[in-house]
Amino acid sequence: LNAAPGRAPRQQVRFLPAPAPGGGGAVELVAARVPVLADHPLVRGPRFRKLKIGAGHRLDVKASGVFVLGIGHGNKLLTDLYNCHLTKVYTVGGLFGKATDDFSDTGNLVEKTTFDHITREKLERILAVIQGTNQKALLMYSNIDMKTQEAYELAVKGLIRPMGKSPPIITAVRCLQFALPEFQLEIHCLHETQQYLRKTVHEIGLELKSSAVCTQVRRIRDGVFTVDDALPRTQWNLQCIQEAIRNCQLKVETELEKTL
Amino acid sequence: RRGLSVAAGPPSTRQLREAEAAAPVFQYAGKAARRKDRVFVWGFSYSGALGVPSFVRPDAGWKKPRRIQPTPYRLETEEKISSAACGYGFTLLASNTRDITKVWGMGLNKDSQLGFQRSRRDQTKGYEYVLEPSPIPLPLEKPQQTRVLQVSCGRAHSLVLTDSEGVFTMGNNSYGQCGRKVVEDEIYSGSHLIHQLKEFDSRVVQVVCGQDHSLFRTKKGTVYACGWGADGQTGLGHYNITSVPTKLHGDIAGVNIIQVSSCGDCCLAVSDEGDVFGWGNSEYLQLASVTETTQVNVPRHLPFKIGKIKEAACGGTGNAVLTEEGNVFVWGYGILGKGPNLIETALPEIIPPSLFGWSDFSPDIRVAHVRCGLSQFAALTNRGELFVWGKNLRGCLGTGRMEDQYFPWRVTVPGEVVDVACGVDHMVSMVRSF
Numbered sequence A: 001l002n003a004a005p006g007r008a009p010r011q012q013v014r015f016l017p018a019p020a021p022g023g024g025g026a027v028e029l030v031a032a033r034v035p036v037l038a039d040h041p042l043v044r045g046p047r048f049r050k051l052k053i054g055a056g057h058r059l060d061v062k063a064s065g066v067f068v069l070g071i072g073h074g075n076k077l078l079t080d081l082y083n084c085h086l087t088k089v090y091t092v093g094g095l096f097g098k099a100t101d102d103f104s105d106t107g108n109l110v111e112k113t114t115f116d117h118i119t120r121e122k123l124e125r126i127l128a129v130i131q132g133t134n135q136k137a138l139l140m141y142s143n144i145d146m147k148t149q150e151a152y153e154l155a156v157k158g159l160i161r162p163m164g165k166s167p168p169i170i171t172a173v174r175c176l177q178f179a180l181p182e183f184q185l186e187i188h189c190l191h192e193t194q195q196y197l198r199k200t201v202h203e204i205g206l207e208l209k210s211s212a213v214c215t216q217v218r219r220i221r222d223g224v225f226t227v228d229d230a231l232p233r234t235q236w237n238l239q240c241i242q243e244a245i246r247n248c249q250l251k252v253e254t255e256l257e258k259t260l
Numbered sequence B: 001r002r003g004l005s006v007a008a009g010p011p012s013t014r015q016l017r018e019a020e021a022a023a024p025v026f027q028y029a030g031k032a033a034r035r036k037d038r039v040f041v042w043g044f045s046y047s048g049a050l051g052v053p054s055f056v057r058p059d060a061g062w063k064k065p066r067r068i069q070p071t072p073y074r075l076e077t078e079e080k081i082s083s084a085a086c087g088y089g090f091t092l093l094a095s096n097t098r099d100i101t102k103v104w105g106m107g108l109n110k111d112s113q114l115g116f117q118r119s120r121r122d123q124t125k126g127y128e129y130v131l132e133p134s135p136i137p138l139p140l141e142k143p144q145q146t147r148v149l150q151v152s153c154g155r156a157h158s159l160v161l162t163d164s165e166g167v168f169t170m171g172n173n174s175y176g177q178c179g180r181k182v183v184e185d186e187i188y189s190g191s192h193l194i195h196q197l198k199e200f201d202s203r204v205v206q207v208v209c210g211q212d213h214s215l216f217r218t219k220k221g222t223v224y225a226c227g228w229g230a231d232g233q234t235g236l237g238h239y240n241i242t243s244v245p246t247k248l249h250g251d252i253a254g255v256n257i258i259q260v261s262s263c264g265d266c267c268l269a270v271s272d273e274g275d276v277f278g279w280g281n282s283e284y285l286q287l288a289s290v291t292e293t294t295q296v297n298v299p300r301h302l303p304f305k306i307g308k309i310k311e312a313a314c315g316g317t318g319n320a321v322l323t324e325e326g327n328v329f330v331w332g333y334g335i336l337g338k339g340p341n342l343i344e345t346a347l348p349e350i351i352p353p354s355l356f357g358w359s360d361f362s363p364d365i366r367v368a369h370v371r372c373g374l375s376q377f378a379a380l381t382n383r384g385e386l387f388v389w390g391k392n393l394r395g396c397l398g399t400g401r402m403e404d405q406y407f408p409w410r411v412t413v414p415g416e417v418v419d420v421a422c423g424v425d426h427m428v429s430m431v432r433s434f
Helices: A074-084 A120-141 A149-157 A194-207 A238-259 B013-022
Strands: A011-019 A027-035 A053-055 A069-071 A088-096 A098-100 A109-113 A169-179 A182-190 A212-222 B037-044 B068-075 B083-086 B090-094 B103-108 B129-135 B148-153 B157-162 B167-171 B195-197 B204-209 B213-218 B223-227 B242-247 B257-262 B266-271 B276-281 B295-302 B309-314 B318-323 B328-333 B344-350 B367-372 B376-381 B386-390 B405-411 B416-422 B426-432
Touching: A053 A074, A069 A074, A074 A238, A088 A194, A098 A212, A109 B013, A120 A169, A120 A194, A120 B405, A149 B405, A182 A194, A194 A212, B083 B416, B083 B426, B090 B148, B090 B157, B090 B426, B157 B204, B204 B257, B213 B257, B266 B309, B266 B318, B276 B309, B309 B367, B318 B367, B318 B376, B367 B416, B376 B416
Parallel strands: B083 B148, B148 B204, B257 B309
Antiparallel strands: A011 A027, A053 A069, A088 A182, A088 A212, A098 A109, A169 A182, B037 B068, B037 B426, B083 B090, B090 B103, B103 B129, B148 B157, B157 B167, B167 B195, B204 B213, B213 B223, B223 B242, B257 B266, B266 B276, B276 B295, B309 B318, B318 B328, B328 B344, B367 B376, B376 B386, B386 B405, B416 B426
């Protein structure tokens, strides 16, 4: 960053003495544009010595996926994005037949159960119930008076969202793959933690009269940022980062304007 | 020092894998696990209509009487209940079994709408309030062969439909709603009389009770009515009482009717071609699309251009219909389900499907059934979810709150809701467990 050409130095107008055209001795003041010495790189030193980097929504060690970072002035945008309360999308992979103490497949085994009675239809029924109860929670935690016309209109458009602190809420669930004993779900949620998603997988297993552990949690979308915008490990260099920031700027601005 | 015993360290990966493979496997549900059918009740309980005696007369010292059950409560029944109906403070449950006991009733019994329930204290008198589902003895000719198909309850009378022995009626008959001649000064309380109706042009397939009148729909698609007619709800062309079930004409003559509905004093019928016909009270703009009069005593076709209609539900002041595409249209007066601003409308207005859970994410959600109580509406989706809206009289909506609900709201029931019956201040639902 420091090697990149910096800002041009500020110019100032100074009256400098210059020898008069007449003859020796007399000095005349001539106006000239001169760069300010305080802006000279040798005086100031390197432009960037520290970079302020802030992190967006947490992603724990066992999970993977999109992780939003803010640099410098972007940190202020991070707080604004947090206050927008946009949904995040995860792909969660699960395995039937086991129950562990920390709900993931690396924990200590608690119980093993049969799972051959589970069908895709039963799973989808349970997912419908989860969506239903979370829908109710969505409306309840959004602190809107149910009796107003405004509440009715927002409910019709589906725009009711809790705009403050609330327990984790799942707005939509869908089963992507089902091949006993493995299955994969796509979960859209708000204010959640990855451990909550693992616990949900465990509870789905219990509802189906069996048990389940979570094998994979991957965030594929965080508000406006999707996997396509995200930079993989091979692209963690200055060029790609700058390009990514430029691409996302417009999207972030429109989203913030829409919500706030 | 001799090193004979070694302290146990953290188990290695191989030890963990072996322990896992050796762990016992538990089976909670086999392949043949069947889904159980359950009954859930909620609403006002002091009339006994919920069928849980401990709500009215607590059987343990620490229990307090529960006046209102605001959320669904499971009712334990020995038999599988196939049909339920809610009246004004009483409930009927019916099972299509071949056993001798096919119908149970609970709640108010001041007009013998639950038949004669012999009191244990005094063998000559009957109970006025029945707190538990009690069997109703029906005078069947072949009790071990006949099956009960459907039950229906009105304000103070009930109808029981069987597959081969016609319709049984009991309860108040002051307006001829039981289909028998009105007897002056008849005392209905503690009466043993259950009347049987058999004279229809073909087998009766649906019975519906309005407030003080009864409607019968036969297999051929004709509709018969009897009972109070001052609002024209019998649809027979006059405003008098009818004490014998008489065939309806008007716009439904010759039309094959596939469903009839009534709760208060207005009636709706749906034909096989998707048209809807109405008659009865129109004080709340229920039939204002065809006429300005407030009572219509002949069935009239309601020319709505909303698509082919599959099911209709008629409430006290508001009506709802369900179209083939799975959309719900409401009209009438009261809390119709489109926010607090829509109080009355004469023409049907659609309720946005997004309120029933339809979205880009789940586009195949449709409403499968609509039901009406006196001032509430209930809708069942094809996913087995129950949505209610309307006036929350004594907690009858089951949402857990006491306030009125101005747009469709999910009721949390642990299971897939198969059917729901709405009464004035309580509701009964038949649910299949997961």
